[in-house]
Amino acid sequence: MDFLRRYRRDKVGAYFGAILLLLYGVALTAQWITPADPMAINLNEVFAPPSWRHWLGADQFGRDILSRVILATQVTVKITSAACIFAVLTGVTIGMFAGYRGGWVESAAMRATDMLLIFPIIMLAIVVVVVAGPTETGVIIALGLAQAPQFIRIARGVTLSVKEELYVEAAIAAGAGRAHILAHHIWPNISTPIIVQATLTLPVLVLNASALSYLGLGVQPPTPEWGQMLNEAKDHLITAPHLIVGPAAALVVFVLSANLVGDAVQETLNPKLKKQK
Amino acid sequence: MTKLIVARLLFMGPAALLIVTFLFALFHLIPGDPAVMLAGDNAPRAVVDSIRQAYGFDQPLHVQYWRYVTKVLQGDLGISNYTRDPVIDSVFPRIVNTAQLAILSMLFAMTVSLLLGCISAMYWNRPLDKIVTVVSLLGICTPVFVSGLLAIYFFSIYLGWLPISGMSSWRHFILPVITLGALQAAMLTRMVRSCMVDALGKDYITTARAKGASEFLVVFKHALRNALLPIITLFGLGLGHTLGGSVVTETIFNWPGLGRLMVNSILTRDLPITQGAIFFFSMIFILVNLVVDLIYAWVDPRIRYD
Numbered sequence: 025m026d027f028l029r030r031y032r033r034d035k036v037g038a039y040f041g042a043i044l045l046l047l048y049g050v051a052l053t054a055q056w057i058t059p060a061d062p063m064a065i066n067l068n069e070v071f072a073p074p075s076w077r078h079w080l081g082a083d084q085f086g087r088d089i090l091s092r093v094i095l096a097t098q099v100t101v102k103i104t105s106a107a108c109i110f111a112v113l114t115g116v117t118i119g120m121f122a123g124y125r126g127g128w129v130e131s132a133a134m135r136a137t138d139m140l141l142i143f144p145i146i147m148l149a150i151v152v153v154v155v156a157g158p159t160e161t162g163v164i165i166a167l168g169l170a171q172a173p174q175f176i177r178i179a180r181g182v183t184l185s186v187k188e189e190l191y192v193e194a195a196i197a198a199g200a201g202r203a204h205i206l207a208h209h210i211w212p213n214i215s216t217p218i219i220v221q222a223t224l225t226l227p228v229l230v231l232n233a234s235a236l237s238y239l240g241l242g243v244q245p246p247t248p249e250w251g252q253m254l255n256e257a258k259d260h261l262i263t264a265p266h267l268i269v270g271p272a273a274a275l276v277v278f279v280l281s282a283n284l285v286g287d288a289v290q291e292t293l294n295p296k297l298k299k300q301k
Numbered sequence: 302m303t304k305l306i307v308a309r310l311l312f313m314g315p316a317a318l319l320i321v322t323f324l325f326a327l328f329h330l331i332p333g334d335p336a337v338m339l340a341g342d343n344a345p346r347a348v349v350d351s352i353r354q355a356y357g358f359d360q361p362l363h364v365q366y367w368r369y370v371t372k373v374l375q376g377d378l379g380i381s382n383y384t385r386d387p388v389i390d391s392v393f394p395r396i397v398n399t400a401q402l403a404i405l406s407m408l409f410a411m412t413v414s415l416l417l418g419c420i421s422a423m424y425w426n427r428p429l430d431k432i433v434t435v436v437s438l439l440g441i442c443t444p445v446f447v448s449g450l451l452a453i454y455f456f457s458i459y460l461g462w463l464p465i466s467g468m469s470s471w472r473h474f475i476l477p478v479i480t481l482g483a484l485q486a487a488m489l490t491r492m493v494r495s496c497m498v499d500a501l502g503k504d505y506i507t508t509a510r511a512k513g514a515s516e517f518l519v520v521f522k523h524a525l526r527n528a529l530l531p532i533i534t535l536f537g538l539g540l541g542h543t544l545g546g547s548v549v550t551e552t553i554f555n556w557p558g559l560g561r562l563m564v565n566s567i568l569t570r571d572l573p574i575t576q577g578a579i580f581f582f583s584m585i586f587i588l589v590n591l592v593v594d595l596i597y598a599w600v601d602p603r604i605r606y607d
Contacts, residue, residue, distance in 0.1 A: 142586050
């Protein structure tokens with residue numbers, strides 16, 4: 025509650041937080057609020073311009089673009105949330121274990137992480153898709169694994185500094201096992217920086233998910249996704265430029281809100297940052 | 302310095318071996334018989350068998366691995382499933398095209414971000430600074446495939462000024478370079494601004510002003526020189542990001558670069574080309590990282606003498 029009270033003081037964060045909540049609401053209720061069937065092909069309305077019937081027009085198969093943008097919001101939210109959870113779970117597990125165990129396990133894990141951090145996230149994601157396949161699950165694994173190194177680094181850093189604390193030593197003396205210490209004494213310290221990193225990661229995940237599907241390596245048609253809709257729109261740029269408006273606007277607004285919310289969450293949980301600005 | 306260079310160059314060996322190991326693992330990680338994958342789905346049995354023998358897929362794993370590593374070391378990354386040309390021949394010309402795109406974009410981004418970042422810091426918290434901040438934020442949130450499509454529609458289709466795709470004249474460079482560069486410029490402007498705001502708040506700036514130095518000198522000599530250290534690192538990281546962004550940019554503008562080759566090879570399931578593209582991309586990233594580290598050590602004596 026204290027968090028919400030402090031978060032609300034940030035006007036920009038509160039405003040875009042509301043927009044982001046609205047987008048998540050749209051995603052959760054997508055099946056019920058689409059004005060038309062997003063998959064229904066209607067060859068009489070191919071490239072129909074925006075009208076009262078189709079607010080954003082119709083695409084090359086006469087499908088209602090607004091309905092497809094709404095369903096794509098759900099697809100994006102589903103993929104990015106799952107990828108974020110996957111990245112946090114793998115990253116935190118490896119990072120905490122490496123930091124706590126130390127020794128060669130730690131140096132091997134960190135060398136590998138350092139090497140992965142050299143590569144841009146989209147590259148790592150593309151390489152994983154080669155193996156995992158361009159399916160929903162494949163994209164989730166790809167994006168999650170590509171983001172995991174960031175979480176490994178943070179989790180390991182905090183673990184290193186916390187494991188020397190007296191209360192950890194006390195827990196060891198009291199006979200607590202490694203798993204118990206990691207879960208009850210180390211994890212509570214890691215949760216805040218991990219939450220901050222997770223919110224900062226969200227816009228990156230959205231951008232990369234749509235980039236993958238723009239390249240044809242993401243979710244496959246007919247399931248709509250913003251990047252994939254833009255890729256299809258490119259082929260009809262001369263005859264039907266209105267095809268790009270809906271998915272482009274949805275994507276930019278989502279990423280913008282997620283970015284500003286991420287900044288606001290970071291400043292709320294870490295007030296020192298604000299003073300530096 | 303020499304010691305540092307040698308140490309970092311030695312690191313490249315194991316890194317390259319790790320990448321080749323991963324490329325080898327791809328044969329077995331991707332579901333299906335690797336020999337069939339390399340021969341194509343409808344290849345006759347004899348062809349599949351000859352490929353299986355050539356790669357040694359009928360041998361134990363360590364024999365296959367050794368065979369693959371020695372082949373790669375000799376510059377043989379296999380032949381394309383479709384053109385039947387050696388992978389090296391298809392990949393090499395593409396590297397040059399990608400390098401041209403990435404380097405020009407980065408130069409554009411560096412110029413724009415240094416200029417806007419400094420201006421923004423000079424007019425800190427005033428309307429001009431606010432405008433730059435909002436524009437760069439919007440820039441960060443707009444992926445290349447949105448800005449690229451808008452640019453193509455406006456400049457190529459609506460105004461008819463610039464070509465849509467390809468790279469046969471200098472006019473073909475304008476849209477891809479600016480689209481890719483603008484995204485980098487947006488990211489870098491924010492960081493240059495914060496570095497400069499930081500530097501302009503230091504005591505030596507007050508001293509310089511008290512001496513009566515002109516505002517131009519204060520910003521571009523006293524502040525910029527001191528802010529340059531973090532900025533150089535950012536530019537180095539930016540080059541990596543630009544190379545990552547080039548994959549999407551090349552696809553939008555039909556740029557015959559390494560990124561588009563890689564994406565197309567994945568879509569057409571041309572594994573040897575995919576492996577070749579991954580290999581060269583990885584080597585480029587490792588090399589860029591190395592150069593950035595060395596420049597950093599060269600600029601900052603504290604690192605050099607440690």
